[in-house]
Amino acid sequence: MQLVTIDDVRAAATRIRGDVLRTPLIPAAWAGALWLKPENLQAIGAFKVRGAFNAIARLDPELRARGVVAYSSGNHAQAVAYAAARYGIAAHIVMPEETPRVKIDATRGHGAEVVLCGAGRREAVAAEVVERTGGVLVPPFDHPDIIAGQGTAGLEIAEDLPEVEHVFIPVSGGGLASGVGTAIRALCPGATVHGVEPELAGDTAESLRLGHRVDWSIEDRNRTIADGLRSQPSELTFAHLQRVLDDVITVTEDEIRRAVRDLAQRAHLVSEPSGAVAMAGYRRVAPAGPAVALVSGGNIETALLRDILAA
Amino acid sequence: MQLVTIDDVRAAATRIRGDVLRTPLIPAAWAGALWLKPENLQAIGAFKVRGAFNAIARLDPELRARGVVAYSSGNHAQAVAYAAARYGIAAHIVMPEETPRVKIDATRGHGAEVVLCGAGRREAVAAEVVERTGGVLVPPFDHPDIIAGQGTAGLEIAEDLPEVEHVFIPVSGGGLASGVGTAIRALCPGATVHGVEPELAGDTAESLRLGHRVDWSIEDRNRTIADGLRSQPSELTFAHLQRVLDDVITVTEDEIRRAVRDLAQRAHLVSEPSGAVAMAGYRRVAPAGPAVALVSGGNIETALLRDILAA
Structure with a gap:
């Protein structure tokens, strides 16, 4: 590896x-x-902004223009939303339905579109969003x-x-x-x-x-x-x-x-x-x-x- | 001026x-x-550490060795105590008797000797301490x-x-x-x-x-x-x-x-x-x-x- x-x-x-x-x-x-x-x-x-900015900066500009997708109920969600806004690209963030309202609002506050999903479904829903939007998945750590x-x-x-x-x-x-x-x-x-x-x-x-x-x-x-x-x-x-x-x-x-x-x-x-x-x-x-x-x-x-x- | x-x-x-x-x-x-x-x-x-360090650094080394004196119930007290400790010189800090215990302890924690005084008496007491110790007064702003x-x-x-x-x-x-x-x-x-x-x-x-x-x-x-x-x-x-x-x-x-x-x-x-x-x-x-x-x-x-x- x-x-x-x-x-x-x-x-x-x-x-x-x-x-x-x-x-x-x-x-x-x-x-x-x-x-x-x-x-x-x-x-x-x-x-989390460090990784998010590096991952987005590394994307081929043509690919990047399609926007990014992430799943997170926490700081990674806001980091990707924030970095995407700075790059002027779309961000779809998949968050569990039980995510505290304040975190959903903060993510939307950075201009991201929040996609709510059922418990344990976020990776699957993120894959669907990638399929639908052509956006690139920015994983939280892997x-x-x-x-x-x-x-x-x-x-x-x-x-x-x-x-x-x-x-x-x-x-x-x-x-x-x-x-x-x-x-x-x-x-x-x-x-x-x-x-x-x-x-x-x-x-x-x-x-x-x-x-x-x-x-x-x-x-x-x-x-x-x-x-x-x-x-x-x-x-x-x-x-x-x-x-x-x-x-x-x-x-x-x-x-x-x-x-x-x-x-x-x-x-x-x-x-x-x-x-x-x-x-x-x-x-x-x-x-x-x-x-x-x-x-x-x-x-x-x-x-x-x-x-x-x-x- | x-x-x-x-x-x-x-x-x-x-x-x-x-x-x-x-x-x-x-x-x-x-x-x-x-x-x-x-x-x-x-x-x-x-x-307050900025002014305290500059004032103490500016002193003639022989004069500085006699230590410093300050009057304050607040952040200037701790700043002078802290800077004096870094210079390895004595600090006498005059504080009003009604100063919260936590601030007195913090000032002592930096190794300063705290001299308590009655209300409205701090400048006078500081002058006495200067007279007694030969230390240099570090004023809070003037x-x-x-x-x-x-x-x-x-x-x-x-x-x-x-x-x-x-x-x-x-x-x-x-x-x-x-x-x-x-x-x-x-x-x-x-x-x-x-x-x-x-x-x-x-x-x-x-x-x-x-x-x-x-x-x-x-x-x-x-x-x-x-x-x-x-x-x-x-x-x-x-x-x-x-x-x-x-x-x-x-x-x-x-x-x-x-x-x-x-x-x-x-x-x-x-x-x-x-x-x-x-x-x-x-x-x-x-x-x-x-x-x-x-x-x-x-x-x-x-x-x-x-x-x-x-x-």
Whole structure:
């Protein structure tokens, strides 16, 4: 299997420059020798714009003109809608009927056409939409262009803190961890790359331990508050993760909530639970050397944020 | 009177590089052609580190070794304590007895010695501490080195968005607005520089209208929720403001609360009320061209943040 290389990540960085925010590393001395990479400050509130812009930029212009299709109930939906709008092309986003209204409206707000579908039907419906519109499917993680795009965050970490010794990255479908891990492995070979998962959706930790992908039921994975971390790696991302991760740490729901609270109170960053797990993983390991935790997103319901801040 | 020049601001930028975060401009397309300058992400949660580092860096090393003294119940206290710690020198911070415990602890947390004093006595007590310790007073705004230091935020705005047409800056003692205004006037002469004040502490708006400083009682100024904007310009900062501001907009308490809410929900930034007034001013003016609102700080009590988010 062909894996994404650091050259692919560098090419992606050149391609998406001007379209995504180059986030700084924010010192978080209150937590140790820690820096935060605040991807929650991206236009749609999550790192997903990196992969979406790279994938769309890579399309043949004639093909691209037919528009793009994606299925997602979360940040990938908004990222593809946002990137498509910037390119002036149509976007059809397939979302489950039970998706919160606010996320459907946000996706429409970027000019995308939302196609609602029944539970478990989104991939099938997306295929129908591709058939009907001639648009190109932009997958959430299972594609080299997506992995390379997400990896640009790792390139920036290596540029800004070359002496980094520990990097903490959330793992779900594994696109972000694959890309960032690839960049860190290449540019900071001495650094340890930690994936972080909720204990309640710890399929990747188990899969890496066993050396092959295991399947956790969606009912199990849905137990975690970290709603952006309920996917599982594909064959492609799993092959990357086996190569670029040193370990996968799992964190409890309480640790995730505490991380959301600390990020708000100490770092002045609003994070969603999925966006705070890397911070929680840093706390768990508590390494001595310079470390980076990637804050992957900030799209949290206000009621949940208030609840977490009440503790 | 000698005013701070763009060369002073440039020199300050060189001096403090490496000590303060170079904050990016964050696109806030949800609010229009707006970019946010998130100074709430600085180490102590506010822009004040810029002036503090510049002032301390400028001291003669022999003098500096005697330590520094400051009076403040707010972000300046922590900024001076933090900068002094980085320089490895002593810091004495005079704080009113009624200062919230959490702020006293945070200041001590940076290694400073906190000297508590009665209401209205802080300048006198600070003078005593200077006399006793031989330390140097670092004033919160009434000094060219402080103004030049705060102005580095304006230099960065001009570098990152040279086509900016409107800049919104909170005004209290006026150090930040003086410095940022100086940089914008010099580098983006076509831009309009708006100071923003709470209506309930609108002394500078009135002073500029009348052409001379007016004094509002501290009881009046204390009415606003924006506890960092209750100071009044000095002769030095007022002279700068007369020269570099195009106007001062006043905003209501409700507008300030809405801005705190929007910054959390849409920009994923935790701001304190004082830190959100520039955003509120932007909303009030609603200009068409590219605009920047400076988010000056994020040190808000959690209970207040929860209350504002409940609306």
